[in-house]
Amino acid sequence: MTKLLQKYGHVAFDSSQKAVLTSSVLRYKPLLNSSSSSPTKKEDEVHYSQNLIIDNLAHPAPITCICVVPSLSTSPAPSDDSTHIIASASHDLTAQLTQISLSPGANADPNSSTSAKPLATMHLHTVPLSSLSPHSTGSHLLTSSWDGLIGLWDTSIPPHDEVPAAQELNDRGKKRRRATDDERPKRKAPITVLKSHTARVSKAVFENAGDGVGVGRVAFSCGFDSTMRMWDVENSVCTHTIVRRFVPTLPLSSVTGRND
Numbered sequence: 001m002t003k004l005l006q007k008y009g010h011v012a013f014d015s016s017q018k019a020v021l022t023s024s025v026l027r028y029k030p031l032l033n034s035s036s037s038s039p040t041k042k043e044d045e046v047h048y049s050q051n052l053i054i055d056n057l058a059h060p061a062p063i064t065c066i067c068v069v070p071s072l073s074t075s076p077a078p079s080d081d082s083t084h085i086i087a088s089a090s091h092d093l094t095a096q097l098t099q100i101s102l103s104p105g106a107n108a109d110p111n112s113s114t115s116a117k118p119l120a121t122m123h124l125h126t127v128p129l130s131s132l133s134p135h136s137t138g139s140h141l142l143t144s145s146w147d148g149l150i151g152l153w154d155t156s157i158p159p160h161d162e163v164p165a166a167q168e169l170n171d172r173g174k175k176r177r178r179a180t181d182d183e184r185p186k187r188k189a190p191i192t193v194l195k196s197h198t199a200r201v202s203k204a205v206f207e208n209a210g211d212g213v214g215v216g217r218v219a220f221s222c223g224f225d226s227t228m229r230m231w232d233v234e235n236s237v238c239t240h241t242i243v244r245r246f247v248p249t250l251p252l253s254s255v256t257g258r259n260d
Contacts, residue, residue, distance in 0.1 A: 067132060097118070127146040149201070193236070197225050224249075
């Protein structure tokens with residue numbers, strides 16, 4: 001099962017691969033064997049191979065955030081951990097789910113078979129997205145944006161578009177189907193939208209309660225309106241607000257294990 005990632009700035013890592021943020025391209029490189037590291041290597045220092053495994057154009061605009069989506073507990077994980085779902089958010093106003101498939105020898109042989117397949121794009125926001133965070137089970141995601149909105153999404157792939165494209169709206173009433181419709185990523189709509197912030201939202205995260213059941217009941221967010229907010233996700237209600245006057249809040253970390 002894909003482990004939760006470590007995150008440095010806007011670069012996300014899982015236990016065996018590296019995803020590098022470069023404009024709108026996701027790049028993946030393997031970890032070097034720790035046993036081959038220099039004796040002078042620091043304990044917390046990590047080295048990566050220079051062999052590029054995948055170079056994938058995920059968005060037509062710069063990426064603002066990426067993360068590895070944890071494997072669903074109800075789904076069997078590949079024994080070689082060769083398939084990963086990457087979620088990315090962008091200045092193109094969308095988030096995207098991309099499936100990365102690596103052959104067993106991809107770490108050692110950069111010429112081995114690998115693929116990157118876009119599965120779904122998420123459509124809600126009207127200005128660039130600022131963050132994207134997965135639930136610990138991998139079942140849901142939160143997106144935040146400069147438009148003041150927070151979107152709650154599931155990570156399932158719908159059989160049909162939930163949000164029509166602009167061209168499809170213009171062509172409504174015409175019986176025309178393209179052969180590529182089954183191959184392109186599906187357009188997802190949010191489950192619900194959390195509305196309370198009055199300025200840009202910097203970050204939104206689930207509370208990591210550790211129960212691993214369904215969607216997280218609690219989420220937290222912060223923004224340029226100088227507030228941090230606590231949310232009842234199931235009912236789409238802001239339950240608590242902390243105001244820090246004239247102090248915009250940028251980073252926010254998830255909270256673990258409340259005893260209530």
